[in-house]
Every structure is written in structure tokens, then in C-alpha cells.
Amino acid sequence: MDEKHAQLDKSAAIDWNAHKHQSLQPGGFADQRSRLWPLLLGVDTKDAEDTSNAEEQPVHDDERQIRLDTDRSFVMYPDDHGESETRDELKSELHELLVQIFRRRRKLRYFQGYHDIITVLFLTLPAHLHLPCAEKLSLHRLRDSMGSGLEPVIGLLSVLQSLLRLKDPTFAASIDEAMPLPYYALSNLLTLFSHDMPTLALIQHTFDYILCRPPIIIVYLAAVLALNRKTDVEMLEEQGEDGMIHSFLSSLPVLVDSEQAKDEKSSSLLNLATLGEDRIRSEPDEEKVSEEESEKINYSPPPLFSSGPDTAKDISPLTTEGTESVNEKVESPLASIDANDEKPFTPDNQTPVKEEDTSQQDPSENPPSPTPVKQEHEDQAPSSEDDEVTGPAKRAPKPPVTLCSLLLQSDELFTQYPPSHPSLALSSIMGPQSVVFTWSERFNRLPDDDEAEAMVEHPELVVRPRPEPEPVGGDTKVEEDKVRRRRALSKRRAREIQRRQVWVTAAVVVGLAVAAYGFRHGPRPFYFYAKPETMWAKVGRRVSQVGKRLFDS
Structure with a gap:
């Protein structure tokens, strides 16, 4: 009882509304995360030291998969985390942390993408807070996904489907025709967006938002993200590309933290596109034509590179601090609307630049050549320098989406259709031991850590079974006979x-x-x-x- 009273006193001292408001501001909690994240998770920073020795405990069944996932971690970030630390050292430390968690909480099961979530804690908090914060996060927010199956996440997809139908029935109908459930959001719901968010700063701000709200808020954020791409989905339908809807919605748009960062990035994109056009014009033709032959035939070769913004993506990475993506996702739905306009320059997707003979060029005067791309109008080569400059109309890059606006819209959607809304039917989808019902701002109302761990052994209390299709008629035997006759007739x-x-x-x-x-x-x-x-x-x-x-x- 003393522990419960201590938890009550600790949670009562938290100004949840103030933290919610702060999480909507540019930068979120910023340099206060080391203090606020443990506070919001119910971790006592004074008693955070762990005295258990993981090496003395039995091996967990999922440690092989943990090793496989940590070996391919730290891909998108950090890009400059500790010059003295190598990525191999970070992977080794992350692996030790994950092993500690699962040897300490043996009833929990690892799921792919869990290491992405813990990576955010690992790169944000001091070392002595890694284990206690990861443990609290796992037991009281991620517990539904740490059982033996993915049924609880499928349940959240059903809640997301209901929420979209409430907010925008027409848009929801388009998604329903493309897929039975919004499976495109599976990764985002399972990993709290940590698997797909392009930069550490953005996912940290997202965690600021999530940690001071109920766990169900992740569904609202996923809904807002989809609703913001309604126009592109409608374009896919008009062009007969319904099969692309899942792939398109599975990716994230180009994200920046705030309006100021949006203006900076938009300006950078435009400057980058202009720079690409200048470099294209300054490049010599790939086919070497001697000056004498050129004068004889008075021939002006067409440009080798596209004049559109596709050229800009392979020139150099953007440098906007805190907003640059190292693995941004494609936003536009089709190539006809410049699907690759906003794809960043990364080692994974970089196209090898074709080597050219630079023995007769001054490196200081001619910058490196951008990656050649296919000419869109090969039969419309410019006949003069003016035609080349004023060729096909350039498409401006799509403006980035601000994370702050998405978070604000998520709060508005939560207010409009709260979890208690009867049309969401949350209690008929998720069970009483789901984190959507057991989490509370009052820590004394939470199940203790051991009770929370034991809940994963009863999946039937975490998510309700999906109802079977009802037979068309009252008599089950009659319906079964009809089914058998139809099958025989079909044969x-x-x-x-x-x-x-x-x-x-x-x-x-x-x-x-x-x-x-x-x-x-x-x-x-x-x-x-x-x-x-x-x-x-x-x-x-x-x-x-x-x-x-x-x-x-």
C-alpha cells in the first residue's frame, strides 16, 4: 500500500495538461527529455540502478531474433552520435540492453520492430535510465504486442478503420475497397512510428507527444496521417492505380518539425532544383564531339538529364538541421506526378554516378555531374540555348508536412471522437486487460509490473476474437446443407x-x-x-x- 501511495503522490505531481501543450510546440520537450520521459513513465530516477546480472539468467527464447535485428539497427540514425563511438559499439550495447529486458521479464515476447522503439530511448536517455524506462514502456504501453501473436495489433487496425469511417466515410470506403483492414498502418502502430520516422529529432518529438497521452493515441495519429493524403489517394483512384494505395500509404510524407523548418526545407528544395538545372546546362554532352565536327554540322546536342526536379534528388543531401531525412519516403503516388521528387540522397538509394573523363576539365569550375536520368521528351530537343532554359514546365516539389500540425490534428480528432465514442466500439474490439484500458495517468491505478507481465499469458483478455460472418438464415443445419449442395454443384x-x-x-x-x-x-x-x-x-x-x-x- 505504501508503494501505491508513493505512486499516487508521484503521478499527482505531474501536470499532464502542461506537458501535452509543450509536446505540441516546435521541438517538443527538447533538452528536458531526460527528466520528463522517466517521469511520464513512472520511473524513479533515484532508484534506477539495476543490480541484476543478465549473464547469470537463462537465455530467452527470442534472443536469436534479437541478435538479427540489432545487427541491422542504427541505419537511419544516428548520423553523428558520438564521434568516439562506432556503430558496432552501439549495436553491442543495444543488444545487451534488449537481452537484459527479456531475461528480466521472461513472459514477454519479442516482436520485430521492438528494437526500433528501444533505440529511441537508448539514444535519448542516460545509460542508467535505459533499462527501467524500457521496462515500464514495455509493460504498460507495448504489452499488447508482446504476447504470442499479432491479434492485438489487428484489433487496433479495426479501431483505426472505425475511426476513419467516422471522420471521412468516403475516404474510408476507398481504403476498404483496396484492403479489408488498413494494413498499411501496421508498422506505425506496432513500432510507434519509430521504424519509419526519418530522423531522430522527429521521432523524439513524436515520443514526447505519445508519452503524455493514453496508448490509444497512436491510432489517432495514424488516422490523421492517412487523412492528410486523401488527395493523393483520390488521384490514384482516378488513374486506375487502386493497387498502389497500400504501398503509398505505407510510406511517410516528407516531414519537418515546424513551420519554420518547413519554410527552410522548401527553400532548400527549390534552391536544389535550381542548382540541378544549372549543373545540367553546364555539363558537356556525354558523346564527345570534336569542335571541328561541331562547327561543320552546326549541331547543338540535347541535354542528357531531365529538366524536371528529379535531377535535384541525386545532387547533394539537404542540410536543414533537425529536419533532414536520411531515408525519407516517397510522397507522390505516381511517377507522372514526380514520385521521386522528394527522395533524399542516401547511401542505400544513391544511383552510381557515371564516370566521365575529367582530364580536360577544371574541378573548381565544374562540379560533379548529377546522376543521368531518362529524358522525358527525347523527341523535343531544344534547338537553342533559350529553348533549353525555357523547356518543359518545371514541377515545384511538394511542400513538406509539419509534424506539429499532425500532432495538433490528432488531438482534435481525439476530442471529436474520443475512445468512449459508441461508434468506435472500442470495448467490443479490445479486451479488459489491453493497455488501452489498463493505462492511467494515476500510477496507483496501473497494474504492478508483475501483474502486467502476467497479462500477456491471457490473449483472450487483451483482444476480443473477431466475429465470424453470420449465416444468412436462422437454421444453421439448413445453411450447412445448402453449402454442401453448392459445393457439390460447383464440382x-x-x-x-x-x-x-x-x-x-x-x-x-x-x-x-x-x-x-x-x-x-x-x-x-x-x-x-x-x-x-x-x-x-x-x-x-x-x-x-x-x-x-x-x-x-
Whole structure:
């Protein structure tokens, strides 16, 4: 009881509304994260030292998968975290932390993407807070996903589907036609956006927002992100590219933290595109033409590179501090609307630059050549320098989306359709032991850590089973008989269709053979007055018609 009272006193001292307001500001908690994150997770920083020895504990069943995931961690960030630390050292320390968590809480199961979440804590908090904060986060916010299956996350997808239907039925119908559930959001819900967020600063700000709100807030944020891309989804439908909706919504748009960063990045994108056009004009033609031949034929070669903004993406990385992505996702839905305009320059997606002979060029005067891309209008080469400058109209890059605006819209959606809204039917989807119901701002109302760990052993209390389709009628036996009769009828029809196909194929083959023979070798019988070619062609048509009747009968 003393521990419960201590937790009550600790949570009562937290001004949750103030922290919620601060998380909506540019930069979020900024340099206060080391103090606020443990506070919001209910971690006592004074008693954060861990005295257990993970090496003395039995190996957890999931440690092989943990090793595989940590070996491929730290891909997008950090890009400059500690010059004295190598990525291998960071991976080793992260692996030790994960092993500690699961050897300490053996009932929890690892899921792929969990290491992305813990990486954010690992890179943000002091070392002595890594384990206690990761443990609290796992037990009271991530616990639903740390059982034996993904059913709880599928339940959240159902909640997301209901939320989209409430907010925008037309848009939700488009997604429903493309997929039975909004599976595009699976990664975001499972990893709290940590797997796909392009920069450490952005995911830290996202965690600022999440940690001072109920766990269900991740569904609202995923809904807002999808609703902001409604126009592009409608464009995909108009162009008959419905199959691209899942792939498009699975990626994130170009994100920046605030309006100021948005202006800076937009300016950088435009300057980068202009720089690309200047470099394109200054590049010599790839085919070396001597000056004498050029003067003789008075030939002005067409540019080797596209004049659109596609050129800009391969020149150099953007340098806007705190907002630059090292692995930004494609925003525009189709190539016809410049799908790769905002793809950043990264080692993973960089196209090798074609080497050119630079022995006759001054490096200080000619910068490195951008990556050649396919000319969009090869048959419309400019005839003069002016035509080259004022060629096809340039498409301006799409403006980035500000994270602060997304977070604010998520709060507004939460207010408009709270979890208690009857149309969301949250209690009919998630069970009573789900974190969406067990989490509370009052820490004394939370289950203790051991109780929370034990809840993963009862998945039926974490998420409700998905209802089976109801039979069309009251009598189940009658419906089952109907189903059996339909199956038997389907088998008979399948055999009949197969038999007809055999007859039709045979008739067509015979008809073609007879017709071909008549054209080449058929003598003219005395009782036919038509030409042999005409006669044998008629025979072939007759046989084909017989086959058609067999098929239609």
C-alpha cells in the first residue's frame, strides 16, 4: 500500500495538461527529455540502478531474433552520435540492453520492430535510465504486442478503420475497397512510428507527444496521417492505380518539425532544383564531339538529364538541421506526378554516378555531374540555348508536412471522437486487460509490473476474437446443407466445363487442320463447284461452329 501511495503522490505531481501543450510546440520537450520521459513513465530516477546480472539468467527464447535485428539497427540514425563511438559499439550495447529486458521479464515476447522503439530511448536517455524506462514502456504501453501473436495489433487496425469511417466515410470506403483492414498502418502502430520516422529529432518529438497521452493515441495519429493524403489517394483512384494505395500509404510524407523548418526545407528544395538545372546546362554532352565536327554540322546536342526536379534528388543531401531525412519516403503516388521528387540522397538509394573523363576539365569550375536520368521528351530537343532554359514546365516539389500540425490534428480528432465514442466500439474490439484500458495517468491505478507481465499469458483478455460472418438464415443445419449442395454443384459444373473445353479444343484443332490442308493440297471434287480454298475454309468454319455450340450448351 505504501508503494501505491508513493505512486499516487508521484503521478499527482505531474501536470499532464502542461506537458501535452509543450509536446505540441516546435521541438517538443527538447533538452528536458531526460527528466520528463522517466517521469511520464513512472520511473524513479533515484532508484534506477539495476543490480541484476543478465549473464547469470537463462537465455530467452527470442534472443536469436534479437541478435538479427540489432545487427541491422542504427541505419537511419544516428548520423553523428558520438564521434568516439562506432556503430558496432552501439549495436553491442543495444543488444545487451534488449537481452537484459527479456531475461528480466521472461513472459514477454519479442516482436520485430521492438528494437526500433528501444533505440529511441537508448539514444535519448542516460545509460542508467535505459533499462527501467524500457521496462515500464514495455509493460504498460507495448504489452499488447508482446504476447504470442499479432491479434492485438489487428484489433487496433479495426479501431483505426472505425475511426476513419467516422471522420471521412468516403475516404474510408476507398481504403476498404483496396484492403479489408488498413494494413498499411501496421508498422506505425506496432513500432510507434519509430521504424519509419526519418530522423531522430522527429521521432523524439513524436515520443514526447505519445508519452503524455493514453496508448490509444497512436491510432489517432495514424488516422490523421492517412487523412492528410486523401488527395493523393483520390488521384490514384482516378488513374486506375487502386493497387498502389497500400504501398503509398505505407510510406511517410516528407516531414519537418515546424513551420519554420518547413519554410527552410522548401527553400532548400527549390534552391536544389535550381542548382540541378544549372549543373545540367553546364555539363558537356556525354558523346564527345570534336569542335571541328561541331562547327561543320552546326549541331547543338540535347541535354542528357531531365529538366524536371528529379535531377535535384541525386545532387547533394539537404542540410536543414533537425529536419533532414536520411531515408525519407516517397510522397507522390505516381511517377507522372514526380514520385521521386522528394527522395533524399542516401547511401542505400544513391544511383552510381557515371564516370566521365575529367582530364580536360577544371574541378573548381565544374562540379560533379548529377546522376543521368531518362529524358522525358527525347523527341523535343531544344534547338537553342533559350529553348533549353525555357523547356518543359518545371514541377515545384511538394511542400513538406509539419509534424506539429499532425500532432495538433490528432488531438482534435481525439476530442471529436474520443475512445468512449459508441461508434468506435472500442470495448467490443479490445479486451479488459489491453493497455488501452489498463493505462492511467494515476500510477496507483496501473497494474504492478508483475501483474502486467502476467497479462500477456491471457490473449483472450487483451483482444476480443473477431466475429465470424453470420449465416444468412436462422437454421444453421439448413445453411450447412445448402453449402454442401453448392459445393457439390460447383464440382459437377467444373467437371462439365472441363469436358466441354476438351471437346472445343479438339474441334478447333481439327477445323484448323482441315482448313490448312484444303488450302495446300485439297483437290477439287467434281461435286463441288466452289474453289477448293473456299470449300475447305467452309469445312473448317463448320467444325469450329460445332465446337462453339458444344461450349455454349
